[in-house]
Amino acid sequence: MSVSAEPEAHVAEHHDYFGAKLGMWIFVFTELILFGGLFVAYGMYRAMHPHEFHAASHELNVTLGVINTLVLLTSSLTMVLAIVAIRLKRKVQSMVFLASTMGLGCVFLVNKFFEWKAKIHHGIYPGSAGLMERPPGERLFFGLYYGMTGLHGLHVTVGIIVMSVMLALLARDKIRHDDFIKLENTGLYWHLVDVIWIFLLPLFYLAA
Amino acid sequence: MSNSTEHEAEATHVVGYATFIKVWVALVALTGALVVLSSMRNPNMALLGLLIITPTKASLVFFYFMHLKYESAALKYMVAAAIAVLVIFIGLTFSDYLYR
Numbered sequence: 334m335s336v337s338a339e340p341e342a343h344v345a346e347h348h349d350y351f352g353a354k355l356g357m358w359i360f361v362f363t364e365l366i367l368f369g370g371l372f373v374a375y376g377m378y379r380a381m382h383p384h385e386f387h388a389a390s391h392e393l394n395v396t397l398g399v400i401n402t403l404v405l406l407t408s409s410l411t412m413v414l415a416i417v418a419i420r421l422k423r424k425v426q427s428m429v430f431l432a433s434t435m436g437l438g439c440v441f442l443v444n445k446f447f448e449w450k451a452k453i454h455h456g457i458y459p460g461s462a463g464l465m466e467r468p469p470g471e472r473l474f475f476g477l478y479y480g481m482t483g484l485h486g487l488h489v490t491v492g493i494i495v496m497s498v499m500l501a502l503l504a505r506d507k508i509r510h511d512d513f514i515k516l517e518n519t520g521l522y523w524h525l526v527d528v529i530w531i532f533l534l535p536l537f538y539l540a541a
Numbered sequence: 542m543s544n545s546t547e548h549e550a551e552a553t554h555v556v557g558y559a560t561f562i563k564v565w566v567a568l569v570a571l572t573g574a575l576v577v578l579s580s581m582r583n584p585n586m587a588l589l590g591l592l593i594i595t596p597t598k599a600s601l602v603f604f605y606f607m608h609l610k611y612e613s614a615a616l617k618y619m620v621a622a623a624i625a626v627l628v629i630f631i632g633l634t635f636s637d638y639l640y641r
Contacts, residue, residue, distance in 0.1 A: 351613075358616065362623040369627045373634050380638060395576075402572055410565040413606045420555045517608070524606045528599045534572075535591045539579035 350514050357518040361525050364488075368529050371481050375536060378473045385470025390540035392457070393478070394448055398538030401444050402530060408437035409527040412520050419503070422510045428503050431496060431516075434523065438493045445486050449479075478537055485533060488526045495519050556611065564605040571598050 379386045415430035452475075456463030459476055499519050502508045508516050571594050578590035604610040609620060 354612075355616065355619075358619065362619075365623060365627055366630075369630060373631055376631070376635065377638060380635075399572065399576055403569065406565060406568045406572065409602065409606050410561060413561045414558055417555060417558055417561065521607055524602050527606070528602050531598045531602070532595060535575060535579065535587075535595055539576065539587065539590070541579075 348512070348514075353514045353518065354521075357521050361521060364525055364529075368481075368484075368532075371477070371484070372532065372536070375477050375481070378470070378477065379540075382468075382470025382473065385468050386474050387541060389471040389474035389478075390537060392452075393538050393541075394451070395538050395541075397444055397448050398534055401441050402534050404437050404441045404444070405527050405530050408434045408441070409524050411437065412523045416513060416516055416520055419508060419513050419516060420510055424503065424506075427516075428500060431500050431503065435493050435496045435500070438489050438496070441489055442486060442493075445482065481533060482537070485526065485529055488529070492519075492523050492526055495522065556608075561605060564601055568598055568601055571601075 411430045411433040415427045415434065418424075418427035418430055452458065453461075457475055458464065459479055464472055464475060496519060499508065499516055502515060575590045575594045575598075578586045578594070581587070603620070609617060
């Protein structure tokens, strides 16, 4: 194949889509190991204190946990549909799907806020007097609960910020039907956040 | 398959909306099944949910939403290797705890 025969200058712009995607996947692997370590910590402490974990899990709001699961699953759907839409050259539709994903991410965080607020109101937060009087297993459970859902919530927040940048890039045609790797990599990150929540739901909310 | 047709197929291949909506329906249905199994007050059923349904949901997200089904074999092996590392990591820790 002769590349030098191409007369137009903009064609020479180098794109390595596979490389970009591979880089994102490698980042995803580091995230899997990061959360994997926390899941191991959870598993160990639960094996040591099965009854206390069971009792503490009863205090979490299952309904809110399940609603947030449905919110995140739906946001993953709108994310992937935003990518399909831009590939089909439907820019406005893609922007609507992406904005919906951001909206659902915000709904997730608002639910999380009210969940944590209720817990803190009941005097359950790391280092609180009420929690320190409880058995060690319950303290560990709530420590892991705040640590893991907190780190996950941080990832949701970062995802929403990244998506707002992608929305601007879509609006300015920097993401197009023939150049959508940035949106695709944002999608990979967002789906990873969804997968982590898929594991958090049974471990914390349904453990009772 | 020659290189050029493979590239062409990749360039024109767009998975439609319907596939992803079906996957979403499956994910919601599996979440419902998980909640039902956990509410049965039977530890074995809850464990079944945790060890079968949850990884199934994660796989659906990986294969469809994260597009892994349509990626090259090289990327699939890399993901498999990363997950294998995680499984070994978790397996060794638990075997150490259970048999020490």
